[in-house]
Amino acid sequence: MHLATYLGLLHTSLRTLAEAFREVAKGHGEEPDVQRTCEVLAARIDGQVSKLAPIVERYGEHREPEPERLHTAEFDQTRSGGVGLLRDLQDLYALSSFTDITWTVVGQAAQGLRDKELMDVVSSCEQDTARQLAWLKTRIKQSAPQALIAARG
Amino acid sequence: MRTETDKFHPEFHSEDAGYCHLVDRIADVWGPRTPHERETNWPVRVDQQLADGLGESDVDRWVQSACVLCSNGCGCDIAVKDGRIVGVRGRADDLVNRGRLGPKGLYGSWQAHRKDRLIRPLIRRSGELVETDWDTAMREVVHRSQQLLAEAGPLSHGFYTSGQLFLEEYYTLGVIGKAGIGTPHMDGNTRLCTATAAASLKETFGADGQPACHADIDLCDALFLFGHNMAATQTVMWARVLDRIAGPDRPQVVVVDPRSTPTAEAADVHLAPLPGTNLALMNGLVRALIERGWIDEEYISAHTLGFEKLKTAVEPYTPEHVASICRISPTDLLRAAEIFGTSQRVLSTVLQGFYQSHQATAASCQVNNLHLLRGLIGKPGSGVLQMNGQPTAQNTRETGADGDLPGFRNWDNPEHVEQLARLWNVDPLTIPHWAPPTHAMQIWRYAEQGTIKFLWISATNPAVSLPELSRIREILRKEDLFVVAQDAFSTETTELADVVLPAALWGEKQGTFTNLSRVVHLSEQAVEPPGEARSDLDIFLDYAYRMGFQNRDGDPLITWKDAEGAFDAWRECSRGRPCDYSDITYERLRAGSGIPWGGERLYVDGVFPTTADYCEDYGHDLLTGAQTTPTDYKAERPDGRAFLKAAEYTPASEQPSDEYPFLGTTGRTVYHFHTRTKTKRAPELQKAAPEPWVEMSAADAARLALADGDVVRVESERGGVEVPVRIGRCRDGVVFLPFHYGFQAANELTPTEWDPVSKQPLFKISAVRIRKV
Numbered sequence: 001m002h003l004a005t006y007l008g009l010l011h012t013s014l015r016t017l018a019e020a021f022r023e024v025a026k027g028h029g030e031e032p033d034v035q036r037t038c039e040v041l042a043a044r045i046d047g048q049v050s051k052l053a054p055i056v057e058r059y060g061e062h063r064e065p066e067p068e069r070l071h072t073a074e075f076d077q078t079r080s081g082g083v084g085l086l087r088d089l090q091d092l093y094a095l096s097s098f099t100d101i102t103w104t105v106v107g108q109a110a111q112g113l114r115d116k117e118l119m120d121v122v123s124s125c126e127q128d129t130a131r132q133l134a135w136l137k138t139r140i141k142q143s144a145p146q147a148l149i150a151a152r153g
Numbered sequence: 154m155r156t157e158t159d160k161f162h163p164e165f166h167s168e169d170a171g172y173c174h175l176v177d178r179i180a181d182v183w184g185p186r187t188p189h190e191r192e193t194n195w196p197v198r199v200d201q202q203l204a205d206g207l208g209e210s211d212v213d214r215w216v217q218s219a220c221v222l223c224s225n226g227c228g229c230d231i232a233v234k235d236g237r238i239v240g241v242r243g244r245a246d247d248l249v250n251r252g253r254l255g256p257k258g259l260y261g262s263w264q265a266h267r268k269d270r271l272i273r274p275l276i277r278r279s280g281e282l283v284e285t286d287w288d289t290a291m292r293e294v295v296h297r298s299q300q301l302l303a304e305a306g307p308l309s310h311g312f313y314t315s316g317q318l319f320l321e322e323y324y325t326l327g328v329i330g331k332a333g334i335g336t337p338h339m340d341g342n343t344r345l346c347t348a349t350a351a352a353s354l355k356e357t358f359g360a361d362g363q364p365a366c367h368a369d370i371d372l373c374d375a376l377f378l379f380g381h382n383m384a385a386t387q388t389v390m391w392a393r394v395l396d397r398i399a400g401p402d403r404p405q406v407v408v409v410d411p412r413s414t415p416t417a418e419a420a421d422v423h424l425a426p427l428p429g430t431n432l433a434l435m436n437g438l439v440r441a442l443i444e445r446g447w448i449d450e451e452y453i454s455a456h457t458l459g460f461e462k463l464k465t466a467v468e469p470y471t472p473e474h475v476a477s478i479c480r481i482s483p484t485d486l487l488r489a490a491e492i493f494g495t496s497q498r499v500l501s502t503v504l505q506g507f508y509q510s511h512q513a514t515a516a517s518c519q520v521n522n523l524h525l526l527r528g529l530i531g532k533p534g535s536g537v538l539q540m541n542g543q544p545t546a547q548n549t550r551e552t553g554a555d556g557d558l559p560g561f562r563n564w565d566n567p568e569h570v571e572q573l574a575r576l577w578n579v580d581p582l583t584i585p586h587w588a589p590p591t592h593a594m595q596i597w598r599y600a601e602q603g604t605i606k607f608l609w610i611s612a613t614n615p616a617v618s619l620p621e622l623s624r625i626r627e628i629l630r631k632e633d634l635f636v637v638a639q640d641a642f643s644t645e646t647t648e649l650a651d652v653v654l655p656a657a658l659w660g661e662k663q664g665t666f667t668n669l670s671r672v673v674h675l676s677e678q679a680v681e682p683p684g685e686a687r688s689d690l691d692i693f694l695d696y697a698y699r700m701g702f703q704n705r706d707g708d709p710l711i712t713w714k715d716a717e718g719a720f721d722a723w724r725e726c727s728r729g730r731p732c733d734y735s736d737i738t739y740e741r742l743r744a745g746s747g748i749p750w751g752g753e754r755l756y757v758d759g760v761f762p763t764t765a766d767y768c769e770d771y772g773h774d775l776l777t778g779a780q781t782t783p784t785d786y787k788a789e790r791p792d793g794r795a796f797l798k799a800a801e802y803t804p805a806s807e808q809p810s811d812e813y814p815f816l817g818t819t820g821r822t823v824y825h826f827h828t829r830t831k832t833k834r835a836p837e838l839q840k841a842a843p844e845p846w847v848e849m850s851a852a853d854a855a856r857l858a859l860a861d862g863d864v865v866r867v868e869s870e871r872g873g874v875e876v877p878v879r880i881g882r883c884r885d886g887v888v889f890l891p892f893h894y895g896f897q898a899a900n901e902l903t904p905t906e907w908d909p910v911s912k913q914p915l916f917k918i919s920a921v922r923i924r925k926v
Contacts, residue, residue, distance in 0.1 A: 004330075008214065030598075031598070032904075032905050032906045032907070033778070033906075033907060033909060036806055036906065036909070037777050037778070037909060039806070040530060040776065040777065040803055041801075044897065055419070062326050081602070082604065105659040130402060131774055131777060131779055133783075134774060134777075134779035134780065134781075135774070135777040135778065135779035137779075137780075138778065138779050138780045141588050142588045142589075142595075143593075145337075145587060145588075146308055146599055148598070149306060149308055150305060150306065150308035150309060150606075151602070151603075151604050152305070152603075
């Protein structure tokens with residue numbers, strides 16, 4: 001069963017995502033709302049990882065080497081300025097979308113397995129991921145015109 | 154001598170109305186009691202203050218107005234003699250105050266008019282502000298404005314306004330910003346005082362607007378004050394409460410405040426949660442109501458959305474759990490819940506203790522939820538007043554001089570933007586609506602980053618009132634930021650401006666404003682402004698004329714020339730919206746004393762403005778501030794039902810540490826208003842509270858070996874002040890500083906952080922340390 005492979009992928013991507021939110025929080029302290037919200041969301045992703053634990057216990061997990069596109073290296077050095085903030089938020093959006101669709105895949109398997117517990121975990125984590133994406137989109141939309149038009153040099 | 158009051162109410166005789174000329178309202182802040190019982194009218198008590206040596210017979214005329222020294226908006230008449238303001242008197246027939254005035258109104262509203270005024274424009278030359286003439290000052294403003302529009306476009310412009318101007322001035326400024334320049338960067342210092350009131354009303358009910366009214370104080374069986382020290386901030390409103398408490402069948406009073414204020418001392422239950430934990434407390438109250446079945450299931454199912462989600466969200470907040478987070482007694486929490494759950498009529502008020510704190514909007518929405526759960530809204534004696542701090546704050550929200558569109562229109566609804574474009578005859582694309590109008594804290598950040606290069610500040614003093622003042626001063630001093638400051642006095646802010654425009658004060662200009670219970674008053678011009686000072690409206694109109702703002706047909710964008718013209722334009726703009734002023738005219742306002750828009754109470758029928766094409770906002774996730782998309786909003790089919798929203802409690806980011814062991818909170822004294830520009834010029838008020846201080850508990854003082862009056866240094870990570878200690882009132886571990894003072898200013902300590910939904914800064918939580926100097 002390849003579910004274990006997907007649980008491994010989900011597990012890795014959630015950890016990567018939480019780490020990335022923390023890096024952005026740290027790198028953008030001058031935008032207090034970004035810092036604060038990224039910290040709150042990172043803590044909630046930790047919660048998702050905990051919820052995954054009993055599922056992993058049941059089905060096992062197979063972790064493949066971290067996929068290329070999930071490297072967090074880019075977050076070791078957050079960017080600066082209006083455009084830098086925009087790009088960092090956009091990277092978070094991409095990572096968050098990856099976990100979003102991974103939850104969807106796992107959720108489909110949960111339905112096939114008639115695993116009610118896993119279905120509940122997926123449902124609550126999907127809502128949480130939707131909240132991340134909604135916040136990122138809100139903040140990106142707010143920032144984009146000033147960063148792209150008004151900033152000079 | 155005939156008075157305005159005599160004219161319209163010939164049956165009124167001053168000698169019958171309990172005049173109290175000689176009462177010292179510094180010592181007796183709320184004045185003598187006029188007790189009454191439930192469902193009887195609040196008795197009249199007329200307060201009056203005239204300049205020393207003057208009697209009523211010396212007064213040439215009385216001019217109709219209302220007080221602008223807090224959000225209560227007490228109706229008053231201005232006494233004029235020889236072209237000067239010489240005093241004030243409460244209007245006996247006004248539905249807000251029934252003749253009363255508080256100490257700030259009696260002493261502070263008129264005595265500053267002839268003191269230290271700015272009477273000529275100033276312009277910075279070789280680093281110094283020097284006097285100039287209006288033409289030179291305005292030419293410089295317009296030159297910089299046009300140059301930046303050509304070079305960098307509308308996003309280079311920001312406007313930071315006030316809670317002190319009149320409706321007509323805000324609306325004019327709103328049109329200039331949105332349809333003239335086309336910048337989204339306009340907000341007021343109302344962001345610091347009432348943003349959460351507006352946000353929580355929008356989240357729950359779909360649009361701004363206070364559901365309750367002042368008369369509900371006369372009718373209620375229980376009164377809940379959430380983070381609201383009413384005895385200090387709205388003294389006349391508190392006098393109304395005291396008169397119920399002193400009468401038969403008194404209401405039960407519950408106060409949530411970490412300090413033992415006079416408001417808290419009058420309470421039957423005083424809950425003193427640790428600063429930053431309000432949401433946990435509120436989740437606990439809501440849970441207790443649901444658990445005990447003190448809810449109206451019929452009302453919930455007919456008029457609300459989201460009950461099951463709310464129930465799930467508050468489930469973890471048992472009394473014991475809440476007590477451990479907030480450090481309060483679980484018994485007190487349950488007692489408060491019982492009073493809320495079992496009283497026939499409940500009125501709640503909410504203010505800065507909630508608004509300027511952590512998770513502000515989520516906590517304030519839970520107050521709305523308590524009322525919805527019991528169906529106690531829109532009924533006599535029952536409802537919510539999400540309070541305003543400043544006298545005209547409501548009007549910035551209504552007219553779009555803050556982070557809203559005029560007429561409670563929804564920036565995310567293209568039809569609403571179309572309506573404005575049609576009204577103003579401009580291209581809808583001119584009106585920025587790709588995101589909500591920029592909130593104040595973000596405007597200052599853009600100025601800090603150098604993308605806003607033109608900042609026009611009107612009638613406010615951000616160099617004292619914003620958090621983290623060292624940062625604000627640095628921004629105002631930036632070489633590449635052109636700062637226009639418009640004020641009646643020289644302030645900490647005008648001193649850092651490039652152009653200073655001298656403005657007329659209340660009583661020197663005409664206009665209307667709306668108080669915390671939607672009551673509109675007309676304030677007539679009583680005297681001429683001093684020197685060359687001009688009304689804020691005339692200044693904005695002059696700017697618009699010089700800038701040549703045009704509509705699509707090439708005609709002037711702004712067609713009005715005076716206050717009444719602006720008001721009539723606003724009546725059109727508000728037509729059909731929740732804040733509909735179309736049937737309110739200057740003539741009607743003159744004929745009475747205060748007219749509420751929307752009727753006495755809102756939502757009498759349990760129908761809320763949540764229909765998708767009518768609502769002011771599609772709402773947010775209360776935890777993060779993520780916007781609800783139009784599609785998601787419509788999918789919920791709110792159709793007139795209110796939203797029961799909730800969020801989990803999260804600890805505030807600023808926590809006491811070994812290095813900064815105390816939680817510092819800021820607030821108000823009864824004797825001053827805002828940054829004291831008027832009240833420090835009233836001798837009685839200034840003498841009553843001449844300098845700042847820090848309050849702490851007796852136990853904390855003993856631990857630090859401090860005696861009353863010892864001067865201490867209070868420091869946060871951001872800055873420090875040196876002030877004397879006052880012992881008492883605070884709970885252990887919490888200290889309090891008044892924010893009014895420009896020297897040793899409390900906001901040296903406060904952090905740059907804000908609520909995710911309302912964007913209101915967190916003035917109430919700074920980790921600080923204290924040492925004797």
